[in-house]
Amino acid sequence: MNLKNPARQAPITTADKIFETMQHEIVEGEILAGSKISEPELAKKYQVSRSTLREALNRLEKCHLIERKANVGSRVVECSVQGLLEIYQVREALEGMACRLAAQNMQDDEIAELQQVLNAHGNEQQLKDGIAYYQEEGDLDFHYRVILGSHNEQLIKILCGELYHLVRMYRCQFGMNSPRATRAYDEHKAIMYAIADRDGELAEMLMRRHIAASRKNIENKLEKESE
């Protein structure tokens, strides 16, 4: 079950469906990171023509999941620690700005909804304490709403359309199950208050620290694993 993604429309054409299928398989690692994409092979696998498959590949490239070279072909992106670090740096900058704009541009009812979402997560969290998956969905949900609250189409397009699935891919492949759930939840609340107070500067700083903390947490974990 896919969680709702406000930036995507329902799949219309068959290329849409192949795109979504492959996107899912790459994110989940069923198609291995770094592996070569063979157009004839996959066209046969999904029972479509190469034209349709190539259309799907173009969209996968748009969301940074594969890379193409002229006359050579496509490869699934590699998931490196360096790459993870880079993604988080981009997110820190963009979501920080989104948060500042959200404090400036969100409607009152949007803020009320954001608060309700957080409350719901708080209640759920006590029930399902320790079950990380829900927290992750809740985390994505919160970040999504803030990004949408920026009311900046470019920002939304980049974060929700072009970077979102790459972030998910890293989460899956590095097996991140949000080990700082309660802390993250409190940080979300602090961000929400800053937005409600229309304090854009503080909201941006809190969001940046929140993402940076998440990044450091992952770095520490990977470092510990490699020992």
Next chain:
Amino acid sequence: MNLKNPARQAPITTADKIFETMQHEIVEGEILAGSKISEPELAKKYQVSRSTLREALNRLEKCHLIERKANVGSRVVECSVQGLLEIYQVREALEGMACRLAAQNMQDDEIAELQQVLNAHGNEQQLKDGIAYYQEEGDLDFHYRVILGSHNEQLIKILCGELYHLVRMYRCQFGMNSPRATRAYDEHKAIMYAIADRDGELAEMLMRRHIAASRKNIENKLEKESE
């Protein structure tokens, strides 16, 4: 004469060439902003098949110059004041982060080159005082080097590959000829010093203010024109 773009490789396939041609025509406004893209018509115009043209359209969509709807077609993006504002907000966030990372990651010889570039611009500027075009090239050149200096592949891909031409499109269509040339030049120097001092925090703030000032300058100009 196109200025060098470090993020692009030379055109290999015919789709590459069509892409570059159309990109240029859209940026310069020869293909009107907001106009509908007719695949059969353009395929005939450029003497290629629709497949090849569609490949080019996919790349134009990747750099945000056109928008596609399933079963309906493509349109060139509109250039609105709102859109301009949004682009500058994204740039402020991303180039600010790039500048912070540049202070942290640039090699000493890269910094030396950056300084040389600025000096060259300073000398040229005195000679060609008032001629804005060169300054604009110089401006792009400076920003480019800082972005590359971040050594963050994702950041480089987004700024130099996906947003660069949209920025150029706005510059062309709104007829921006950098009316604050000397001031901008001094700001560039201040940024360069912060990078040389390895002061990432200051470097980020200076870059953000630099871009915000540029944005406000444009806003004022447009406001004055509409009176």
Next chain:
DNA sequence: TTTAGTCCAATTGTCGACAATATGAGTCGA
């Protein structure tokens, strides 16, 4: 006059085949 429905023309999506290019095995010569 307005609104709903139908049909037609044009556009987009998909397909299979051919042309151009890269990869790798094999051969020859130093």
Next chain:
DNA sequence: TCGACTCATATTGTCGACAATTGGACTAAA
């Protein structure tokens, strides 16, 4: 044995044709 060259094979790029869908013109009924 090593390196460069040749050639065959497989993959990617491009093409033209067909199928599916959309948007608009036209008709007819309320």
